[in-house]
Amino acid sequence: MGAEALLRAGEVVLLVDLRRGKRHLITLRLGQAFHSDRGFIPHDTLVGLPEGVVAVTTRGARYLALRPTLAEYVLEMPRGAQIIYPKDLATIALFADIGPGQTVIEAGLGSGALTLVLLRLVGPTGRVVSYETRVEFARRAHRNIEARLGPDFPLTVRAQDVYLGIEEREVDRVVLDLPEPWRLVEAAAVALRAGGLFCAYVPTIPQAQRVHEALSAHPAFALAETFETLLRPWNIAGPSVRPAHRMVAHTGFLTLARRVQPDAGGRPGTAPPDASEDADATDRPDPEVA
Numbered sequence: 001m002g003a004e005a006l007l008r009a010g011e012v013v014l015l016v017d018l019r020r021g022k023r024h025l026i027t028l029r030l031g032q033a034f035h036s037d038r039g040f041i042p043h044d045t046l047v048g049l050p051e052g053v054v055a056v057t058t059r060g061a062r063y064l065a066l067r068p069t070l071a072e073y074v075l076e077m078p079r080g081a082q083i084i085y086p087k088d089l090a091t092i093a094l095f096a097d098i099g100p101g102q103t104v105i106e107a108g109l110g111s112g113a114l115t116l117v118l119l120r121l122v123g124p125t126g127r128v129v130s131y132e133t134r135v136e137f138a139r140r141a142h143r144n145i146e147a148r149l150g151p152d153f154p155l156t157v158r159a160q161d162v163y164l165g166i167e168e169r170e171v172d173r174v175v176l177d178l179p180e181p182w183r184l185v186e187a188a189a190v191a192l193r194a195g196g197l198f199c200a201y202v203p204t205i206p207q208a209q210r211v212h213e214a215l216s217a218h219p220a221f222a223l224a225e226t227f228e229t230l231l232r233p234w235n236i237a238g239p240s241v242r243p244a245h246r247m248v249a250h251t252g253f254l255t256l257a258r259r260v261q262p263d264a265g266g267r268p269g270t271a272p273p274d275a276s277e278d279a280d281a282t283d284r285p286d287p288e289v290a
């Protein structure tokens, strides 16, 4: 096991109320305290301790102290715009195939949740360029990212309307989380390198349909696909083993397509076959695709 880094002043720490499950992000500052309705915890009592300790408030409430995972961090960090939830961030990471050294164009920056994932995946040799029209959102996102990554990260923020154009060329990925991504299909075709990938996240099916159809009709895009990701937590406590009563039932739809040579795209039938088309005579779907 690697050496255990002790909690330091200036670090972001997640406190989890062990009775109620409520979560709080705090930045450890000497002389300050975390206050709850059940007493307080001086930050000084956490500095120098290992992660995973239980801190007890002045009135006996118990809080678990951990460095937050990225998923925990984005859920608790301050928000201006609505974030993309971790289940969709995880899906974007693999299906949009974000990786080290890539140049990724993003719009809009919002609260910076997706940006944090993109920055982690492209690494120090990659680059993220994020378009955002609202200066106050860009400032908050920058603070969120800096609190997690420190002052150095390969992000360029363009405070401009992305619908007016994407300046960059030969980019690897275009990832969009804004209301009308179909307006950027042509600009993305120009900005992306051959083989690059377009990914749009939208909350409603009319939006998903529109961007999907725009990609399917464009001669420089192929393999358009649209799907959503459902994550159902389970309650596992003794004999009570069942789906949780509550879940985040709907977030959004992802639409992806590959940038291809101009005469290779824009044709119907290039999308992966629907699982139901593979059903056998008994109409029972293949378990691998069910």
Ligand SMILES: C[S@@+](CC[C@H](N)C(=O)[O-])C[C@H]1O[C@@H](n2cnc3c(N)ncnc32)[C@H](O)[C@@H]1O
Pocket (backbone or CB within 6 Å): 081, 082, 083, 084, 107, 108, 109, 110, 111, 112, 113, 114, 115, 131, 132, 133, 134, 137, 160, 161, 162, 163, 177, 178, 179
């Ligand atoms: C839903 S939020 C993005 C949230 C972000 N993906 C996250 O995970 O935190 C949408 C953002 O797009 C920005 N936006 C909307 N239209 C835009 C445009 N035409 N150009 C640039 N940014 C735009 C909005 O200001 C907003 O911050």
